[in-house]
Amino acid sequence: MDLARNCRPLLAAVTGMMAALFFAVGASGQTVVNVALPTGQPPMVIEKSAKRGLVFDVVDALNSMQGEFRFQVDDYPAERLMVSYDEMDVHIIAYSDAKWGWGDRGARPSLNLTNGRDLFFTLGGYERDPSVTEEIAAVRGFHYAFANYDSDLLSQMPNVTLVSDEESVLRLVENKRVDKGIVSEAFLQWIALSKPEVYSRLKIDFDRPDHSYNRQILVLPNSPVSVDQINDLIWKMIASGRLQSLYARYGLHVPDALNKSRSNTLDPVRYFSSLITLGAAAQGNAW
Structure with a gap:
């Protein structure tokens, strides 16, 4: 009895290790790759519970193309991800930018998948009172050039109304609660596709983006x-x-540098030359 009792902790530890190994490899023998979402903003992520959005579609495509790995999206708390990623068994971050602190943490970027910009927009025909400071709607915790990329400074700016997501920014502008808003160009492209009647009422400042990424x-x-x-x-x-x-499902376009390479696949020399050139460019952009 004593021997059995003394072996229980060891048996529990071994069982736990075997279970961890089982889940790491996966029931099908595939190696599991845990994918973290850096954003909950459309169109990258439209509805987490229903797994709707570009990121989920791309992950499904990655799984269908090969059998060695099983990519699975997990909902890691965004605020903890940057601090505790090494304790959370995260393997890859989907659709983020290495310049946003991840390069300093040893992350290696893939080829650039989007060329993004944050844009200011107003409601078409809206005229604000020039004697009053312009009120701007923005997303809490985001980093904008007009706030020196400082989310703490952003929260202290008296003329900025902070909300939880870009859809809320849009609603504030639509309801004339603020003078203008700032959202990603990708979000606006999604609105153009999914709510064209809303998009048609917006006046977007394409010529003066807040910043690019x-x-x-x-x-x-x-x-x-x-x-x-x-x-x-x-x-x-x-x-x-x-x-x-x-990408077309969400009103988006593949970056020109990638899209043009498609025609090069017919010529092996040109194709592999483009891989080398674009691969080097992606490494250079990330650091």
């Missing part, structure tokens, strides 16, 4: 899948036209 798939040091393997899958989606099709 790119998004990539970021591969963390503990990831079982390499950045080269991710890039290989991206190129295959580009060559088949699948990535372009997924």
